[in-house]
Amino acid sequence: MSAVSVIGLGAMGAALARVLMQNGSRVTVWNRTERKAAPLVAAGATLAPTAAAALAASPTTLVCVHTHADTRAILQAAPAALAGKTVIELSTGGVREAEALARWLEAQGAQCLIGMIGTFPTGIGKADTAIVTAGSKAVWRAHAPMLRALAGRSSYLGADVGALAALFAALFLPRQGFMFGMIYGALICERACVPIDTYVEQLPVTLKLVDAYFDVFKKSVPAGDFANPPVSMATLLACYDDVLETFAHGGVNSEMPELLHRLMRKGVEAGLGGEQVTALTKVLRG
Ligand SMILES: NC(=O)c1ccc[n+]([C@@H]2O[C@H](COP(=O)([O-])OP(=O)(O)OC[C@H]3O[C@@H](n4cnc5c(N)ncnc54)[C@H](OP(=O)(O)O)[C@@H]3O)[C@@H](O)[C@H]2O)c1
Incomplete structure (x- = not known):
């Protein structure tokens, strides 16, 4: 069973966590407002007490908050937890924010893929939806099956995260x-x-x-x-x-x-x- 963490349990993050669990992943979750994690914990997810604990719990963490700047703010509080980890950033952001986040994650020793979700939360887990990604090709190769389970037509655009924005x-x-x-x-x-x-x-x-x-x-x-x-x-x-x-x-x-x-x-x-x-x-x- 693969272990995945999900940071950010709004409408979209919760849908991602739920489908990962339905597909057999061992899911650890963290959200700033803890009560939003309750339905997922009831469905089998493990609640991490901090974002750092969520990062530590799995080799790969999906982050789905509002913006890349929010993601950076969350991860900056836990830089030591990033080395050797993979972060798949699914929040939204502009070109400069995307490039800065990818550079910063690399400097912390983490691998990074940024994804653009092209569907509503109800489309997560469906065959005809897509998450288009950019960044590390190695991360894409290793996580393509997981991303395609989340959105069947997910694809890799290239290394340039600015192009994705x-x-x-x-x-x-x-x-x-x-x-x-x-x-x-x-x-x-x-x-x-x-x-x-x-x-x-x-x-x-x-x-x-x-x-x-x-x-x-x-x-x-x-x-x-x-x-x-x-x-x-x-x-x-x-x-x-x-x-x-x-x-x-x-x-x-x-x-x-x-x-x-x-x-x-x-x-x-x-x-x-x-x-x-x-x-x-x-x-x-x-
Ligand atoms: N919903 C969609 O249809 C849709 C479709 C495609 C892409 N997206 C993208 O998915 C991302 C999430 O959207 P959503 O619909 O899930 O939004 P949402 O329901 O408003 O949830 C936002 C999430 O981000 C967290 N958050 C925001 N700022 C934060 C900060 N500074 N520190 C810590 N946590 C923070 C919130 O935590 P709290 O619970 O503590 O507030 C909440 O978990 C966005 O980038 C959005 O553009 C959404």
Whole structure:
């Protein structure tokens, strides 16, 4: 039976610990707020009294708190416990934090892999979810079966942990753009007395177009070919003019549509009005 420790038992850390136990690992847990460990201890986990004790209990420790800076703060209190250990950091962070954490762990004599969890806690243990990792290839090789038991499509990006942070940002943004679009949609519907149920009903219909966006993106950006758009940037800019007029008329916060309008106008002003909207990559890259 392999021994694994889990530091951080929020929604995600608790899900990781539970699935590790279900897969037969001997799991030691530690959380700043101890009471959150109780359901896992009841299910068979061992409670470590300190983060250092959790590190000492297993050759490998998964850390899942908020940020890399939080992880560093926790581990800095127990540097002596790190030598010879493996840390798999599954908290979220920016490029500089990820690089600093990886360097610092190495300096303490620990091996480090950083992972980006691409699912909700309910997706942990499922075959079609993924944790994309970067850092030590040796750690990835040794822990790939465990990581694939946690998320079936887990993979290794490479040694550069900064690249993983960039990939996180690149995948986070489309999801958030989608959510913010719906929030602004709800605001304008509310102001115009369009029932929210009607809006919610129409959303999946209109969002079928996103598949087509993805196709356009895939065909145009890698090849750098932005010709023959199904809808040109100039046409889209005219739509944004209408949207802004509607928001102004409703007196609704329009920060997001204004930002998108500004970006689209940049493309048209750069002479790309007849091209795919994805041609904006040329303008924004500077
Ligand atoms: N939930 C998701 O759907 C999801 C999906 C993908 C990735 N993630 C990532 O997974 C990580 C954890 O998310 P979560 O949803 O589990 O968050 P959460 O439920 O809010 O739990 C946060 C955990 O971090 C601990 N923590 C935070 N700051 C700490 C500090 N300075 N020192 C010690 N412990 C600290 C908390 O301890 P206390 O209990 O003492 O507060 C708690 O155990 C985040 O990086 C998040 O971006 C989450």
